[in-house]
Amino acid sequence: MSSSGADMVSSDFKSLVRRFYALQTERMEAYKLFEEGHEAYLRTGPHYDFEHYRQLVHEITKAFCGISKEMLEIKDRLHQDFDRADLSEHIEKLQTKEKQKLELTAKLQLAKQSAQDHPEDQSYQEKVQEIKQTIIKNKESLSEIMQDFKYDSEDAE
Template sequence: MENEQLDGIKRFYLLQTERVETYRLFDDGFQAYLKGAPQYNFPMYKKLVHEITTAFQKISADILTIEKMLLEHNRKDLADSIRKIQEFEERKLKLTAELQMMLQKQTDEPESEMQESINEHKNMVSEVISEINEEMDTLKYASEDLYTNMT
């Protein structure tokens, strides 16, 4: 039983690493898209967004399975941390999409007064990343018993 929980936590960390890599690919693709201004390659960007969305959906579905398993094993503490991380990740994705739209508008209309809003959004993304990291620490400490009971 604890082996299954430990495997779930380890799988969660791998999925989080995959999510971070997916964000990096998303940002790299967006930067390439912006460099094409004003003749944007929208079909390429649309395809990228579709692939990123699919990857995030798969990661989220896998994480929901882990959360459910932890609840079934009466580890509400671990499941709650994972749920909070999921909620923070959803917020981060929404803010990232909004930020990308602002950055494109600033590229298209350099005279627009977007910099303050862009900076605010960048700060909000940083705050959400900090919240994710804090909750990851909470999960780490809450799951320590699974590691120590394996020896």
């Protein structure tokens, strides 16, 4: 392979890695919108504006699906085009943890609404705290995977 060919592969690899980080940032921003939207929804109680919230959930779901689809494409390219099974494995783990995080976030939102609707019942508040703890552990795992990805992808340079 000529040196310009190797440079092209290297820049291709770098642009894939950059896209990976950009997608993760998009995902973080989508979560922020999701959380802010849910807080706004809770403020409409006790006669909740469910239509608005449902629209938000629809938009967020669409965003997450698009991000996941592209993440899986990056995962495949890293594996097939660059023979980087290690990096594609990190992305696979990340996707699994992100799926859990989304499920936990939805559970947390339901629990927060129940806690708001039943302020006299302490068990709802406990459920909220329990889910929040699980989310913290999930975020720690995500952070570790991102560190591993960063370390292994920079290792290639």
